[in-house]
Amino acid sequence: MLKSRSFASDNNAPIHPEVLAAITNANNGDAIAYGDDAITQQAELLFKQHFGEDSEVFFVFNGTGANVTALAHLTKSYHALICAETAHIWHDECGAPEKFTGCKLHTLAAPNGKISVEQMLPLLHSVGFQHHSQPKIISITQATELGTVYSCNEIKEIADFAHNHDMLLHIDGARIANAAAALNVSFKEMILQTGVDVISFGGTKNGILLGEAVVFLRKELAKDFQFVRKQSMQLASKMRYISAQFIALLSNDLWLRNAQHANEMARLLAEKVQNFPEISITQKVQTNGVFANMPKHAIEKLQSNYFFYVWDNERSEVRWMTSFATTPQDIDNFVDALREALR
């Protein structure tokens, strides 16, 4: 274990006690494997409440698994995917999307983590031209890898554009709860009503042990996805233990409490660090991450006590993430160490 709170990533956090309790409670006798159990059925019902009656949910192991299976399911290998240059599917999955979909990825500049319809227009020139991969899915991350969020209107605009050009909209929702908390909207408002087609719904970064969910917003899109999941090595045999965690997360607003708390801790951190003239915050603090430029020597000093990542070495930019487990005291201690490091 780390001796101090990690500010490196929300996946450095432990399991939330309510989630661990759910696992323990599920550990009672035998259950049919591969999702044919009562706990999984209950979890599926909960997802329908959050994403609509026509939605279909499938549990997988991790975020890369959720993204890649969703994208592979809805494409042929001659299709192209469109995403931000900061997107996890482009930058942090060791080429899994290329390997498993066979598709080309077109990346768009995204200084604040977000991409816009205007940027996608030139890619339409490829449509119908046999030498070019055919644009098929736009994938956006909500909240973005830079801690920012798309408004519901912005999502809807991209969804409409996608549908007007025979494309689909995928959301990488590894931190979708943080985004919903930030926007103060329900998943139905943010995902279903904006026209999103499929979302990778994150659990691991919001307090569970392990597990993500692929949610198709329209049942027809989910047809045969079970085979993609299995073939992609993402079907858990003891499924009940993943399902139980999602029941805990979606019950009693745990997902929201965790996300709100993590966001609040980032806001608190940002508030405190902006008093240091040597530090400049580089992105809007809308969810649970704070991006900031600070002197190189201070980074090294601070890292001797705290684990976090340098985001951009050249710009001397760091990323600090908070989680459900971060406490106000953790923030105070961190800010003290930061003050010390800046001397």
Next chain:
Amino acid sequence: MLKSRSFASDNNAPIHPEVLAAITNANNGDAIAYGDDAITQQAELLFKQHFGEDSEVFFVFNGTGANVTALAHLTKSYHALICAETAHIWHDECGAPEKFTGCKLHTLAAPNGKISVEQMLPLLHSVGFQHHSQPKIISITQATELGTVYSCNEIKEIADFAHNHDMLLHIDGARIANAAAALNVSFKEMILQTGVDVISFGGTKNGILLGEAVVFLRKELAKDFQFVRKQSMQLASKMRYISAQFIALLSNDLWLRNAQHANEMARLLAEKVQNFPEISITQKVQTNGVFANMPKHAIEKLQSNYFFYVWDNERSEVRWMTSFATTPQDIDNFVDALREALR
């Protein structure tokens, strides 16, 4: 939950209490993600004790993930894999090996789940012939899908054959613990000393929540495997919780106690059912499965009270699996129900 003990699969069983306790104990503060934590380092050391100093272990999510990443890592797409027609990689992974390795799978008849060097000889005709996939990996399952086991000598013979023909030997060890218990040998004797190159080491079917391990027996074979694991969507972020389970499993001989118990329950079941003249056991009961022919009408009746699979509908053959959680009382109850069903 099922109202009665499942005889369908050892993955219908719950988490062993010692494993659940290990998860709970690991849930203490923050930890670096993706395996760079102290718990994972401890687990890796334990594996070296069981598989030799030159071995390297990598944790993945499930058995298909372990098999496919191991095979993909050691092949190019023009290679061929050789396995039993009953092999999980051929029969039960929805084509994941073909999709992710690109390789051809050659299946060999295996009435008792086992394959032999003699059967592989004709495949050597393809070596060097540009129109044919090139044989590269032999994959055997230990214990087999039919509950039988290869002796150490049999494994060594196949390993020698593989190495003599520029091939490698992979073991699908989803039930490797049951095999080791049956043969009363250590993993070093069965795997390292016989010349196996890589093994998918099973945990899920032996009492853990979720997790399997790919163990390369020689470090050189493991080079760059980390990238295959990540690209194959098999890298857990909160790795400590998988590692903690394996520490529990490999400590205090839990792996062996669980496997011995499961094997013993199968032996007990076999002993009792062989008294029924309507039932004939079709495979040697060497590990934790009992295969038997029985009248169709009795199958249906018994299935109304107990969950298990018909293995071969035409032959009216069933498969009954036991696990660490099966009790002698479960066996008695099951045999009572069976007696009733046979009337």
Next chain:
Amino acid sequence: MLKSRSFASDNNAPIHPEVLAAITNANNGDAIAYGDDAITQQAELLFKQHFGEDSEVFFVFNGTGANVTALAHLTKSYHALICAETAHIWHDECGAPEKFTGCKLHTLAAPNGKISVEQMLPLLHSVGFQHHSQPKIISITQATELGTVYSCNEIKEIADFAHNHDMLLHIDGARIANAAAALNVSFKEMILQTGVDVISFGGTKNGILLGEAVVFLRKELAKDFQFVRKQSMQLASKMRYISAQFIALLSNDLWLRNAQHANEMARLLAEKVQNFPEISITQKVQTNGVFANMPKHAIEKLQSNYFFYVWDNERSEVRWMTSFATTPQDIDNFVDALREALR
């Protein structure tokens, strides 16, 4: 060049003079690349005359390219293909179908090169079961790799079975002309009216330099295939020279004359060799191949003068292929050499 006629394969033959003339005639000034030229348009019209107005043809480089692109286009990677164990797609394409479709191939025993609906029934058990690849395409070879042919009724029966189970029927027609000649039917009767979905239409083995065609029998099946062809590295830039060859082949019944002649030469050869008591013909001689068992010592002697393949070493079985270029004199010379070798 070989000093004597090859009996190894119809692809050892040269280019038919009418085809070479067509290439020479096409070599006149500039033409738009990639199929947007007048010669290609003319070739496409000719194919519609042979396969119906709703058909769509795409030219590719070789037989493996035709098979693999057709199969990849109509499948997702979790599908399964069904074929004879003698099928080129299973046996002679170095795993290209597995690599490029990602699909599992189920092979059926085919002592005479042909498979039947009865053999496919057990594979239907997998339908809807998430652990198994889903049967999607039946691929048969016409004429088969053993020189035999399916009757139109047999093709229709398989097509009906395929369609009744949400599958499609593909024909590997590397020697489709020989089959049509043998059955004395048009392509419309054999392919369109029987319900075939897609055919790899062979040219190379019937007298052209290089080129095969993928013909979809219904336009809807061809949608977006152009991208599969390009991505599969099968789009020729100077397409006119492939198209010109097919125009030659489909004009003045050259395809039929070549095939009839090749078939007739095989019939003649079979007629003559059956006089030798040491030789037994092992397959019906329906097209342009003769399969026969003969003494090993005589094989070696004959091979010192003639190039041909041993088909099955254990059975001492040889394959002799004829082509449009084989002459009655070639047959006489070969039979003389055979007589000599048998002494």
Next chain:
Amino acid sequence: MLKSRSFASDNNAPIHPEVLAAITNANNGDAIAYGDDAITQQAELLFKQHFGEDSEVFFVFNGTGANVTALAHLTKSYHALICAETAHIWHDECGAPEKFTGCKLHTLAAPNGKISVEQMLPLLHSVGFQHHSQPKIISITQATELGTVYSCNEIKEIADFAHNHDMLLHIDGARIANAAAALNVSFKEMILQTGVDVISFGGTKNGILLGEAVVFLRKELAKDFQFVRKQSMQLASKMRYISAQFIALLSNDLWLRNAQHANEMARLLAEKVQNFPEISITQKVQTNGVFANMPKHAIEKLQSNYFFYVWDNERSEVRWMTSFATTPQDIDNFVDALREALR
């Protein structure tokens, strides 16, 4: 056929008469298929003369096939390729490199078609980081897609950089002859002595019917490539006809005469069009392409008489390609039409 000379691409040109004669001459009797014939052996010897005794050549069907098989052979799917954003492998192969290698492609800005070592430095940050694809092959195009050429020193610098970082250098040489003609160097000087590892050697754009060659500069790199070629659907059965073309091309300096002539025609065209004040040439005219900005209305007018491509619609930039078949009279006629169009 087009009524006037095409300025769209060198692949709009016909077959050079010497090449067609070579095909005709090869059409003499039977020959063993798949490259085991005397003509192919002779062609292979010629390639060794041009690329060194330790080189190995393999003939394939087209440029995409050459590029993709070379790249797939030398990579695992977790590798990354580095190329210019203008590269054919990125821009014009419908995602074939992604589909068949599984690799990520990193593109670098290349206003003049060329990339430099400085641009690649940031990509080295990914080395050894399991979340990122691992840089493995640098691919440059010579001559570039913009008609420019790398000097031998520039190639050597990139090759050295590649080798210093455990990478390889691939050249897409679809127009390698034009580059060699422009630099007035032999292939040995430009390719072997600079340290290139593998080249896609182009034939189709320099006067042959169809065919490209993959040349590995060191035999060890070629090991097992035959299987990649076959599995990639790039093995011609009647290989002699591809080999014969390459013999013609590499004999009597035909490759050089064709390339010099095409280059000279582009130089002549550039010389003439630079007299028009409405036209500005945008790239150095080093090989057989002229890139120029010109008024939109004139483009449309000119296109009614001549076939060529608009390269960049926004910038009103066109591309004019010349070939071995372009004559000085063609240039004069074209310039006359251009003058007319500009009025």
